[in-house]
Amino acid sequence: MHAPDDVLTRLRAIGWPDDDAARQALAAAGGECLARVVAQHRSGYDVLPGPGEPVRRVQPPPAWTRPRFPPEQRAAVGDWVTLDGGGRDIVALLPRRSVLKRAAAGEHYRQQLIAANVDHVLVVVGLDQDFNPRRIERYLVVVRASGAAPVLVLTKADQCPVLDDCLALLEEVQAGGVPIHAVNAKDAESLRVLHPYLGPGRTVVLVGSSGAGKSTLTNTLLGVEKMKTGTVREHDSRGRHTTTFRLLTPLPQGGCIIDTPGMRELKLSGDEDVTDSFEDIEAIAAGCRFRDCSHGNEPGCAVQEAIAGGRLDAERFASYAKLRDERDAAATSLAQRRAEERVLSRALNKRLKDKYGRR
Structure with missing residues (x-):
């Protein structure tokens, strides 16, 4: 099934990509009304069905309003959603191509x-x-x-x-x-x-x-x-x-x-790969004597030798080490949170099964 050209033209004007994954998603949506989230509010979302059309205030699915509903499964600005026949409620969230996120401020991971x-x-x-x-x-x-x-x-x-x-x-x-x-x-x-x-x-x-x-x-x-x-x-x-x-x-x-509003704090979420942004340090670290070198006081540390020899900026390495440690701590918190959510989900399913029986 292929979407009509006029539909593709309308959607591309509000950022719809022209690739195989996007065409499959559009075909799977069938005749449902597609719109893009342009703003998020406490009481709902603003969505745009197409260029030149008025922005609509719509409501999220009831599940999204539950306190324990995973925030990453709610719509964000830039998401594509399908709307009900009246165009007033979000029915579903389309698969994402990318998502930019950070850890929220505070001690508890979110x-x-x-x-x-x-x-x-x-x-x-x-x-x-x-x-x-x-x-x-x-x-x-x-x-x-x-x-x-x-x-x-x-x-x-x-x-x-x-x-x-x-x-x-x-x-x-x-x-x-x-x-x-x-x-x-x-x-x-x-x-x-x-x-x-x-x-x-x-x-x-x-x-x-x-x-x-x-x-x-x-x-x-x-x-x-x-x-x-x-x-x-x-x-x-x-x-x-x-x-x-x-x-x-x-x-x-x-x-x-x-x-977006200015960011005073940008905490890592735990899903990042710090090495991607420090390939120069990773290349130097490949010359360390020990594979698990922490680049501290170990003998034969190529990173410390590079710093001492002026081939690696000490502040850049300190930034790398700080981000690496922060990412590891965030990843641990993320794993713990996901484990807790699985336990709570199983407990809820068991209570529902005990109360209503298997359906």
Whole structure:
């Protein structure tokens, strides 16, 4: 079964990809009404059925409202859903191609979804006091676990007198295959370098600190002042949260963009592979005498030799070790939580069976 061309054209204008998996998902949906989640609220979701159509406020399935329902199984901004005949309730969540998430703040482990079904994650960093190579490394670890491709966007390039020095600090990032674009977020011509990521059927999400220029960048790409923007404090380049919730918006370039609130904390969820963002350290570690070397005080540690010889930056290795340990702790918490959920699920099923019998 193939979807009519007009349906594909309508969906591609709000980010529907043109690949085999997407065509199979569309065929499986049959004649059901498809829509994309553009915003999430406490009382429901805003969805967009197609370009130029009004946004609809819809309700989630009852199961999603239960306290113990896994948050990663609820819809996030960027998800595709099917609606009931009246177009007022979500019936089902379509399979995802990617999902960007982090661990929620607090001591108890819980996943927080940031965006789904994105092709590229634009990590937006201001070339002022917001510039921090260590925080960039953290973002890249989280992004690579999402299934989307990372792109580093350095804003305020027109105000930075030490641009070449900043780029030199990101040599390992660029060597790892991450595109880096230094731009002026207020200049539409400067942002043309981002257009290859913004074509029909594509979706990007912006992440970064408050004041980095995410909303300014979105407004410039849209050509209108849709997103509220604010100034940053001079002494620390911090901005206020002018964006207070995640919002998906179709772009004139044909794709979609998701703006997000500034992130003060980015905790690992436990699903990441830290080594993907530190291939240079992994290559050096392959020369260690012991296979299980922790790169501390063991004899024959190639990593410590590289640091001592100036071939590896000590701060970069410290960042790697911190993220590795944080990921391991988060993975342990994740495994424990999933085990607890399985126990609770079995207990609930047993109570239902005892009360109502086998059906």
